[in-house]
Amino acid sequence: MNTKQSKTKTPFSVFMRTLYTEGLDSEGFEQLCEEIFSAFYKAKVKRSFLFENSNTDFVVLSSDRIAVDCRHPAKSPIGRPAVEKFFLAMKSRKVREGIIVTSGRFAGTAQKHVEENDLPITLVDMEKLAAMAYKAGIKLVYKKEEPEAFTIISNSDREFREHLAKRLKQELMCSEDIGLNVTILSRNITRVPFYRINYRVDAEFEASGKIIHREKGEGYFYVSERTGKIEDGSFAKIFDMVPRMAYTPEGKEAGLLKPRKQITESLYDRVRSVHTKYIPYITGSDKPGVKTCIPSKKDITVQNIMCLFLPVSDVEYELFGKSRNIRSLESSSDDFIVVEPSRHICDICGGRFAAGGTVCVKCGNIADAKHGVKCTRCGKTLCVSCAFYVSRFLGKKEPICGACANKETGAKIKSYK
Ligand SMILES: [Zn+2]
Ligand SMILES: [Zn+2]
Ligand SMILES: [Zn+2]
Structure with missing residues (x-):
């Protein structure tokens, strides 16, 4: 490693942006390539169509114009015909340099064809793209670095009894020790999936012919597979922290690895509302105005989806001789989320209450x-x-x-x- 590289490494690792290929469609992959090449060549990128009837190409403008052909998803290896076709299109559009980038792989014949004919075409696979990205200050995650699904160790009955007693002590007054008067009668554990979905937003808003706001950001949400509900911050607080284990779902569970369409749709809605901003600006007639800037679906990229199978326990327990049921989402810590009943119910009047x-x-x-x-x-x-x-x-x-x-x-x- 030369000195220049080691010098730049520290600030990069601190400020490095991370991009993911996981879950990208062809449009998303093009956007990703756009970002990487424009950072790498320090050039603005202009989209244009190199081929007739094709919309998958864009041109990097630097001192030389470079045409880029993005191939994703790529099921079969890219061979010599694709290179020939690309080179013909380059010639007809008088582009001197070209890049073919793919999330798949190149056939040996493609590389051979480029070398033998000394073509001004660079073949970029994911490893190469990641290396270019790294030089431009972007960490590109393209391999499955993590398994798709996780689970956590669930509590033993004894542990759960302690956690339950602790929770009841916090919420209810009792003149005797609740801990000594809680008995677990039965406890049945099943695993239910939740998705942790990472997203990225990058949106520009114009008013009076000027860009008045750029909304950039990333984040994640947990979504329940069963209900489609986006869980709140307390959920993330618990389940971000507990140690996860790789989990291999089988049979029916394996089908739940990818979230249903409604679930990603509800995520889009949430992201849109979180990233909606009200931006003041000066109108064409010199008056102050406010624009509601709502990112559109195409401004939002789903980056990474993790499936977390969490233990849900249905417990029947006895408190001072009276039996009760509770369904809860457990963690391996002493925190757990009560699913049902969501609040305590007064046995005298049936009224619901949280504590006291x-x-x-x-x-x-x-x-x-x-x-x-x-x-x-x-x-x-x-x-x-x-x-x-x-x-x-x-x-x-x-x-x-x-x-x-x-x-x-x-x-x-x-x-x-
Ligand atoms: Zn008394
Ligand atoms: Zn009583
Ligand atoms: Zn009451």
């Missing part, structure tokens, strides 16, 4: 703030059905537990109803 409820240590009911009480004598947490009330002056009632009620002498004691 009470566990009745007598009957195992979960009660919301309105239907949970604390014994004013011993502090036991109860539901209103299990509580007694001591009448005080001016109609004031104090909730107490049964044991404390027996110790009360002379007071007027009533049950809830």
